Amino acid sequence: MSDTASTSGSPVSSRLTDTIKSTTSTLSNVVKPAESELTRWRRTFDKFAKDVNGVKYLTATEFIDAIAPTEEGFNRIKREQYSILFRVADISRRGLVSFDDFVVFETLLKRPDADYQLAFQVFDADASGSIDYDEFKAVLSANTAASGIPFDFDCDWMKLYVGKRGGRHVLEYHEFTQLIKGYQGERLRQAFRYFDRDGDGYINPDEFQKIIMEIAGHKLSDSVLARLPTLCTMNPGHKISYSEVIGFHNKMDAVERLITRAVRKSKDGRIDVSDFLNEAQGSMRYGMFTPMEANIIWHFASRGGVGSNQRLTLADFQALLDAKWQPPEVSITPEVKEGGLLEEIGRSTYNFVQGGIAGGIGAYAVYPIDLVKTRLQNQRSTVVGEVLYRNAWDCIKKVYHNEGGVRAFYRGVMPQLVGVAPEKAIKLTINDLVRKKATDPETGRISLGWEIAAGGTAGGCQVIVTNPLEITKIRLQMAGEITRAEGGAAVPRGAIHIIKQLGLVGLYKGATACFCRDVPFSMIYFTSYAHMKKDVFNEGKRGKVLSFGELLLAAGISGMPAAYLTTPADVVKTRLQTQARAGQTVYNGVFDGFRKILAEEGPRALFKGGLARVIRSSPQFAFTLVSYELLHKHFPYPFGAEAVSAAPAPRQSSDISRVRARNALRILLDCSSRFGMVDSQTASQNVQNLPKSLRP
Incomplete structure (x- = not known):
C-alpha cells in the first residue's frame, strides 16, 4: 500500500520533528479542547489502544477502528484508505499513535476546514508548511498510476498554479486548496483526450466507465457504475461525447438538494425534468443545470428508461445519489x-x-x-x-x-x-x-x-x-x-x-x-x-x-x-x-x-x-x-424480525469530526478513487521517482 507512507515514511530529522511538534502545539492552542472532550477522547483511545512495552498506542488497524464512521460501512471508501489519516496522526513516523498524537489529531478535526487541512498534510511530505511541484507530483503519481490513465503534470493548467520549469514556486495552504479543487476537472479533460485518440470528440462507453470509476467511483452506487455504458444510448452514434462526460460529472453535489426541494413542493411526490430545472433556476443564483445535464440525471434515475418527461419519485433518485444504495429486494431479510x-x-x-x-x-x-x-x-x-x-x-x-x-x-x-x-x-x-x-x-x-x-x-x-x-x-x-x-x-x-x-x-x-x-x-x-x-x-x-x-x-x-x-x-x-x-x-x-x-x-x-x-x-x-x-x-415485539439479531441497528454518527475525517478522504478520492490503495510494486516504482530528501 502506498499513500503517504511512500512519500513521507522515512525517518524524520530532529529539525523536522521540532517543526512538526511546533505546528501541532500551535494548533492545539488555537483550538483548545474542552475537558469533556478530552475525557471522551481518552475513552475512545483506551477502548481501541494496545499495550506496547507498558504504554498504550494505536496501530493503523486500531486507529481506523477509532476514527472511521463505521455505521456507513466501507462500501465506497475502503477501510484501508483510512490509513492515509493514520500517517497524518503518526507524527513521529514510528507506526504508532500515542494518546498525545491522538489528541492533536482530534483537535485538528475540530477545525471547520479540517478536511482540507488533512489533505494538505498528506501532500506536505516534508512537513515544511508548503507544497512544491515535486511533492504534489510524487504523491499524486504514487496514487494514480495504477489506473492506467496518465496525467501530464507539465500541462498549462499546472503551470498556472506553480509557474514554469525553472521559475516554479511553492504553494501555501490556501493556494493548495484551490489547486486540489480544480484538479479533478483537469484530470477529467486529460482522461478524455487520452482515450479520444483519433480526435473526433467521442469515446467508447467502456472508456467513459473507466474515467468515472477513476475520479467519481467513490460517489456512485454499484447500480449506477454498472449502467454507465448505457449513456451512449442517448447518442445516435452509440458513443459518448465530451459534453456528455462533463454533463454527467458536473454539479452532482447540488443534485440531491434540488431534487429533495422539488419533490417536497410537488403535490404527488413526483417530479419531471421541467420541475427539476424550475427548482434549479429558483434556487441557484449563478450556476444552472443545462437540459443535457438534467436529461442525464433522468436517464440514470429511471434505470435507463426513455423520455425525460417521466415523473420520478425521491426513491428513484436513491440509486444515483446514495453510494450505499442497493436494489429494494436485496434489503428484504428472510x-x-x-x-x-x-x-x-x-x-x-x-x-x-x-x-x-x-x-x-x-x-x-x-x-x-x-x-x-x-x-x-x-x-x-x-x-x-x-x-x-x-x-x-x-x-x-x-x-x-x-x-x-x-x-x-x-x-x-x-x-x-x-x-x-x-x-x-x-x-x-x-x-x-x-x-x-x-x-x-x-x-x-x-x-x-x-x-x-x-x-x-x-x-x-x-x-x-x-x-x-x-x-x-x-x-x-x-x-x-x-x-x-x-x-x-x-x-x-x-x-x-x-x-x-x-x-x-x-x-x-x-x-x-x-x-x-x-x-x-x-x-x-x-x-x-x-x-x-x-x-x-x-x-x-x-x-x-x-x-x-x-x-x-x-x-x-x-x-x-x-x-x-x-x-x-x-x-x-x-x-x-x-x-x-x-x-x-x-x-x-x-x-x-x-x-x-x-x-x-x-x-x-x-x-x-x-x-x-x-x-x-x-x-x-x-x-x-x-x-x-x-x-x-x-x-418491542419480542418475536419479530428485529429480535433475531442481537446487535442493535447502527446509529447515525452525530460527531462532526468523523464527518470531516471522511470528507478529507473524499477530497483525496476526487483525485483518484484508488487513493491509498496502490499495490506494493507500483508503490516501490513511484518511490524511486521521489526526491532523495523524501525517500525512505
Whole structure:
C-alpha cells in the first residue's frame, strides 16, 4: 500500500520533528479542547489502544477502528484508505499513535476546514508548511498510476498554479486548496483526450466507465457504475461525447438538494425534468443545470428508461445519489419474508395491548379534568337554582369539599380504563389501515382527502366502544351530584347497576351525537397530527427522528382545535346520556337537542366545558402517544424480525469530526478513487521517482 507512507515514511530529522511538534502545539492552542472532550477522547483511545512495552498506542488497524464512521460501512471508501489519516496522526513516523498524537489529531478535526487541512498534510511530505511541484507530483503519481490513465503534470493548467520549469514556486495552504479543487476537472479533460485518440470528440462507453470509476467511483452506487455504458444510448452514434462526460460529472453535489426541494413542493411526490430545472433556476443564483445535464440525471434515475418527461419519485433518485444504495429486494431479510400472517396477528395483538396500556395512562392522567367538564356541560341554566358551579375552579372546590375529596374526581374511572383499550386500539388501527391503503407506495404520499377520510373512518368505528363506555362514565360522574341534590336519599350505584338499567339499546343512547363528535374530531386530530410532525417539526427530513418532547407538543397542539371545535356535539351527547331530573328539558335526539339548547340557552351553551375539554384532550393524547412510544422503545415485539439479531441497528454518527475525517478522504478520492490503495510494486516504482530528501 502506498499513500503517504511512500512519500513521507522515512525517518524524520530532529529539525523536522521540532517543526512538526511546533505546528501541532500551535494548533492545539488555537483550538483548545474542552475537558469533556478530552475525557471522551481518552475513552475512545483506551477502548481501541494496545499495550506496547507498558504504554498504550494505536496501530493503523486500531486507529481506523477509532476514527472511521463505521455505521456507513466501507462500501465506497475502503477501510484501508483510512490509513492515509493514520500517517497524518503518526507524527513521529514510528507506526504508532500515542494518546498525545491522538489528541492533536482530534483537535485538528475540530477545525471547520479540517478536511482540507488533512489533505494538505498528506501532500506536505516534508512537513515544511508548503507544497512544491515535486511533492504534489510524487504523491499524486504514487496514487494514480495504477489506473492506467496518465496525467501530464507539465500541462498549462499546472503551470498556472506553480509557474514554469525553472521559475516554479511553492504553494501555501490556501493556494493548495484551490489547486486540489480544480484538479479533478483537469484530470477529467486529460482522461478524455487520452482515450479520444483519433480526435473526433467521442469515446467508447467502456472508456467513459473507466474515467468515472477513476475520479467519481467513490460517489456512485454499484447500480449506477454498472449502467454507465448505457449513456451512449442517448447518442445516435452509440458513443459518448465530451459534453456528455462533463454533463454527467458536473454539479452532482447540488443534485440531491434540488431534487429533495422539488419533490417536497410537488403535490404527488413526483417530479419531471421541467420541475427539476424550475427548482434549479429558483434556487441557484449563478450556476444552472443545462437540459443535457438534467436529461442525464433522468436517464440514470429511471434505470435507463426513455423520455425525460417521466415523473420520478425521491426513491428513484436513491440509486444515483446514495453510494450505499442497493436494489429494494436485496434489503428484504428472510425473517421478514417468513413472518407471514401469524406474525402479523401476533404483532397486531401486541400493539393492541400496548395501545390499551398507553390509552389507560392518558385517560387516568386527565380523568379529573373530564369529570369537571362533564359537570359543567350538564348544567341547565333555565332551571332555578340549577347553576351549581360558576366556573371550572368553583366546580373543583365544590366536588372536593362536598363529595369526598380527591377520590370523588376518579368516580367512574374504572369503566373508562376498561373501555379505553379497545377504543384507542380501534381508532389507531383503523386510521393506520386506511392511511396505509391510500398511501402511494412509491412516493410515500397520501392526499389530504384520504387523510381526512382515514381519521373520519377511525372516529366512526370507535363509537362502537366509546358510546357504552361514555354513557356509563357520565352517569357515574353525575351520581354524586344527583345524590346531593336529592338530600342523600339516593344511593350511588356502580357501573354494573347502570349497565343493567340501560340495557343493550340504552347503552347506545346518544350514539348519533357521539358519532357527530368523534368523526370530525378524528378527522381534525389525525390530519393535524400528521402535518404537525411533518411540516412543523420536519419529521423524516434528512432522516430526522422526532424527540419525545416534539411528539408531545405535536400531539398536544393537534388535540386543541379538534377538541374545541367538536364541543357542541359533546354537549348534546352529554345531555342525551345524562339521566334527566324533574323539571329539566328532555331532548328527543341530536337535532332536537341542538335546537332546544340554542333556543333556551343560546349559542354559548353549546361550548360549555370547551376549555376543560381542550385542557383534557390535549394532554390526554400527548400522554397516550408518549407512553406508546416509550412502550415500543423499551418493550418491542419480542418475536419479530428485529429480535433475531442481537446487535442493535447502527446509529447515525452525530460527531462532526468523523464527518470531516471522511470528507478529507473524499477530497483525496476526487483525485483518484484508488487513493491509498496502490499495490506494493507500483508503490516501490513511484518511490524511486521521489526526491532523495523524501525517500525512505
